Amino acid sequence: MVPFGGWDMPLNYAAGTLAEHRACRTAAVVFDVSHLGTVRVEGALALERLQAVLTNDLDKVEPGRCQYTHLLDETGSVVDDIIVWWRTPELFDVMPNASNTDGVVAALGVSNEKLQVNDVTATRAILAVQGPNARAMSSAVIPEAASIGRFRVAEFEFDGTTCVVAGTGYTGEDGFEIAVPAERASDLWRAITSVGIEPAGLGARDTLRLEAALPLHGHELGEGITPLNAGLEWVVSWTKPGFRGRDALAAQKAAGVDPVLVGLLIDGKRPPRAGMAVLRGGERVGTVSSGNFSPMLSQGIALAFVHPDVAVGDCIQCEARGSLLEGTVVHTPFVAKH
Amino acid sequence: MNHPADLKYSSDHEWVKVEGTTARIGISDFAQDNLGDIVWVDLPAQGLHVEANGAFSEVESTKSVSEIFAPVSGTIVEVNDQLQDAPELLNRDPYGTGWICVVEMSDPTELDSLLDAAAYESLIGDE
Numbered sequence: 243m244v245p246f247g248g249w250d251m252p253l254n255y256a257a258g259t260l261a262e263h264r265a266c267r268t269a270a271v272v273f274d275v276s277h278l279g280t281v282r283v284e285g286a287l288a289l290e291r292l293q294a295v296l297t298n299d300l301d302k303v304e305p306g307r308c309q310y311t312h313l314l315d316e317t318g319s320v321v322d323d324i325i326v327w328w329r330t331p332e333l334f335d336v337m338p339n340a341s342n343t344d345g346v347v348a349a350l351g352v353s354n355e356k357l358q359v360n361d362v363t364a365t366r367a368i369l370a371v372q373g374p375n376a377r378a379m380s381s382a383v384i385p386e387a388a389s390i391g392r393f394r395v396a397e398f399e400f401d402g403t404t405c406v407v408a409g410t411g412y413t414g415e416d417g418f419e420i421a422v423p424a425e426r427a428s429d430l431w432r433a434i435t436s437v438g439i440e441p442a443g444l445g446a447r448d449t450l451r452l453e454a455a456l457p458l459h460g461h462e463l464g465e466g467i468t469p470l471n472a473g474l475e476w477v478v479s480w481t482k483p484g485f486r487g488r489d490a491l492a493a494q495k496a497a498g499v500d501p502v503l504v505g506l507l508i509d510g511k512r513p514p515r516a517g518m519a520v521l522r523g524g525e526r527v528g529t530v531s532s533g534n535f536s537p538m539l540s541q542g543i544a545l546a547f548v549h550p551d552v553a554v555g556d557c558i559q560c561e562a563r564g565s566l567l568e569g570t571v572v573h574t575p576f577v578a579k580h
Numbered sequence: 581m582n583h584p585a586d587l588k589y590s591s592d593h594e595w596v597k598v599e600g601t602t603a604r605i606g607i608s609d610f611a612q613d614n615l616g617d618i619v620w621v622d623l624p625a626q627g628l629h630v631e632a633n634g635a636f637s638e639v640e641s642t643k644s645v646s647e648i649f650a651p652v653s654g655t656i657v658e659v660n661d662q663l664q665d666a667p668e669l670l671n672r673d674p675y676g677t678g679w680i681c682v683v684e685m686s687d688p689t690e691l692d693s694l695l696d697a698a699a700y701e702s703l704i705g706d707e
Contacts, residue, residue: 535619
């Protein structure tokens with residue numbers, strides 16, 4: 243167990259990170275991701291408030307859908323990346339990262355009779371079932387949850403308890419995430435693992451998201467990093483009236499985005515690590531933001547912020563405590579998403 | 581966890597198997613279990629001189645990078661090249677095929693300061 247954003251999280255279970263990782267790519271695993279926050283936003287003004295605060299445009303979706311979005315500060319830095327579960331016309335579950343929940347609550351502003359903002363994180367657990375067999379294996383115990391569509395959200399009954407399921411995840415695999423009242427979390431965990439779905443920990447969650455080139459707040463997103471730096475302009479709606487940080491972001495777009503996020507594939511097994519310098523032709527062009535060993539490729543992989551003229555196919559080196567790791571700039575994700 | 585009685589151990593979690601004037605070196609079962617899945621070993625060069633308690637290698641797992649310290653002083657006369665392609669041997673067989681290197685000892689009296697299995701187990705029991 244390791245401390246993580248105020249939670250005690252399992253880094254791995256008995257099988258170990260590599261086995262858990264491979265199980266997610268080839269079968270199915272379950273993660274306890276209760277450390278994600280849930281901020282419930284309700285009321286007649288809920289949609290309007292979220293539209294004014296978050297970068298993506300909720301008008302592109304509808305109740306019963308999920309949307310990936312960002313919360314920026316006035317400089318355009320990403321305060322957090324968030325999944326919004328739009329449950330019913332006036333009910334949204336906004337899901338920030340563990341340590342950022344208070345900041346997201348503050349950004350959404352004070353409650354009034356037409357807008358209620360409440361941190362309900364402590365009332366529920368979240369279990370993520372992920373992998374190519376996630377639906378088939380879990381359909382024996384939670385058939386309604388197992389049939390949820392991609393990026394859809396709905397309520398379902400688990401053994402007499404109302405839960406919420408969303409067709410979302412953070413592994414690059416098919417699957418879904420369930421919010422279950424905290425007092426029934428162990429029962430749901432036992433039901434899911436009873437059909438042979440193996441538990442997976444924080445270690446596998448990180449190597450899986452890295453292979454899928456999904457950003458991690460504090461590495462690819464955060465202070466001094468905008469959605470444009472991270473290659474996530476699709477999360478930004480330029481057509482809606484406005485959102486916090488829009489002016490700074492528009493100015494950055496006009497001036498040219500520097501640095502930009504790219505994927506690096508190392509020739510050998512040695513993992514590049516966050517903070518390593520990235521060199522091209524002996525000259526420093528950037529810094530690794532996340533790096534590790536890719537269990538599926540059996541090679542080192544990394545995400546790195548680099549000078550915008552660095553292109554796919556360029557040969558690079560990562561500076562590793564005195565030695566150089568040879569590699570190439572590649573298209574991401576490193577492993578095909580499903 | 582398994583810590584064979586015929587080996588000596590350092591407080592940095594390396595084991596030593598004395599083979600005449602040489603010492604075979606690896607990491608303990610406790611060490612491999614704590615590191616998690618090992619994905620890379622930065623092998624030392626043959627012929628390298630190492631000082632007792634000096635770092636001479638690094639192992640990397642999916643979660644961290646850790647230095648390996650020489651339990652005794654001497655010259656590295658053999659390196660386990662198999663670990664280059666199969667670092668997982670450190671997890672799977674830490675006292676067998678997962679050995680790291682063999683050192684020709686320059687001062688065998690240093691062995692006296694290492695721990696036996698019982699003392700090592702009481703050390704890790706406190707960690």
